Amino acid sequence: MTNQFKSGFIAIVGRPNVGKSTFMNRVIGQKIAIMSDKAQTTRNKIQGVLTTNEYQMIFIDTPGIHKPKHKLGDFMVQTAEDTLNEVDSIIFMINADEGYGRGDQYIIDLLQKVNQPVYLVINKVDKIQPEKLMQMIDQYKDLYTFAEIIPISALEGNNVNHLLEVLANQMSEGPQYYPEDHITDHPERFIISELIREKVLHHTKEEIPHSIAVVLESIERNENDKLHVQATIITERSSQKGILIGKQGSMLKKIGHQSRRDIEALLGSKVYLELWVKVKKDWRNRQNQLHEYGFRL
Numbered sequence: 612m613t614n615q616f617k618s619g620f621i622a623i624v625g626r627p628n629v630g631k632s633t634f635m636n637r638v639i640g641q642k643i644a645i646m647s648d649k650a651q652t653t654r655n656k657i658q659g660v661l662t663t664n665e666y667q668m669i670f671i672d673t674p675g676i677h678k679p680k681h682k683l684g685d686f687m688v689q690t691a692e693d694t695l696n697e698v699d700s701i702i703f704m705i706n707a708d709e710g711y712g713r714g715d716q717y718i719i720d721l722l723q724k725v726n727q728p729v730y731l732v733i734n735k736v737d738k739i740q741p742e743k744l745m746q747m748i749d750q751y752k753d754l755y756t757f758a759e760i761i762p763i764s765a766l767e768g769n770n771v772n773h774l775l776e777v778l779a780n781q782m783s784e785g786p787q788y789y790p791e792d793h794i795t796d797h798p799e800r801f802i803i804s805e806l807i808r809e810k811v812l813h814h815t816k817e818e819i820p821h822s823i824a825v826v827l828e829s830i831e832r833n834e835n836d837k838l839h840v841q842a843t844i845i846t847e848r849s850s851q852k853g854i855l856i857g858k859q860g861s862m863l864k865k866i867g868h869q870s871r872r873d874i875e876a877l878l879g880s881k882v883y884l885e886l887w888v889k890v891k892k893d894w895r896n897r898q899n900q901l902h903e904y905g906f907r908l
């Protein structure tokens with residue numbers, strides 16, 4: 612391939628209920644959806660990472676963008692404004708089914724202060740007539756110089772690929788910031804691996820040193836509406852691997868059973884936990900692997 616890899620950070624702004632989460636779920640896949648409910652507390656965080664052969668898009672949620680009602684609000688707005696200045700492009704999402712409102716004007720005022728390209732994404736077009744959509748496009752055109760105006764239906768998927776193409780086309784050459792399978796930075800990922808690690812240490816007592824790591828490979832919702840969690844326990848020696856698996860897998864079963872119960876309690880969902888054990892010599896000394904294992908240095 613002659614093309615250079617591209618990457619970019621994209622902020623998504625918009626009033627509540629315009630469909631930001633639905634859009635993210637469509638783009639990133641189901642893996643992120645389960646996490647989104649509990650993620651309201653952090654102000655500016657990575658919401659999802661989309662990696663293809665050609666590019667990596669890192670979507671940032673900016674919940675601070677609303678009219679401030681109190682002092683903390685001011686601070687959050689400032690943070691949101693800073694975020695908008697740091698990303699490479701911005702999606703301003705509106706609801707085709709709703710008229711222009713004060714909340715929108717507030718966001719547009721904020722957008723006047725940034726130089727990044729802003730894409731107006733009119734979501735929920737499945738709910739309106741084409742004439743109404745045309746009127747809406749004309750109205751918003753006069754309010755701000757958008758890089759492009761793109762109607763979509765996040766729910767049904769209409770035009771979502773086109774939006775991704777447009778975003779990819781304007782992205783510059785850049786590194787792959789996150790591993791390919793890195794979907795989201797939601798803290799639950801870390802908590803889940805800590806829950807498993809805790810069970811390992813509890814059941815193995817002194818036999819297994821604290822040097823083990825637990826890598827969360829994936830979380831997906833399966834057909835039975837269970838969460839399928841795949842995790843790997845990393846040890847340094849094969850003797851440790853033997854202890855962790857136990858006689859006919861009895862140790863791993865015990866660890867898995869208790870971990871699963873805790874993860875179910877954490878996520879409020881039935882969980883199918885798949886646990887693996889791998890030996891990786893000297894992993895602690897290999898800086899580049901630490902990120903992969905979920906440690907932030």
Ligand code: GDP
Pocket residue numbers: 625626627628629630631632633634734735736737738763764765766767
């Ligand atoms: P957020 O608050 O911006 O994250 O909005 P959500 O993604 O939670 O969506 C709010 C509601 O709008 C949910 O009931 C979604 O199912 C619905 N919704 C989102 N996108 C669409 C769409 O394209 N079409 C329709 N008809 N409904 C949508």
Ligand code: MG
Pocket residue numbers: 628631632633
């Ligand atoms: Mg949402």
Ligand code: K
Pocket residue numbers: 631632672
């Ligand atoms: K949201």
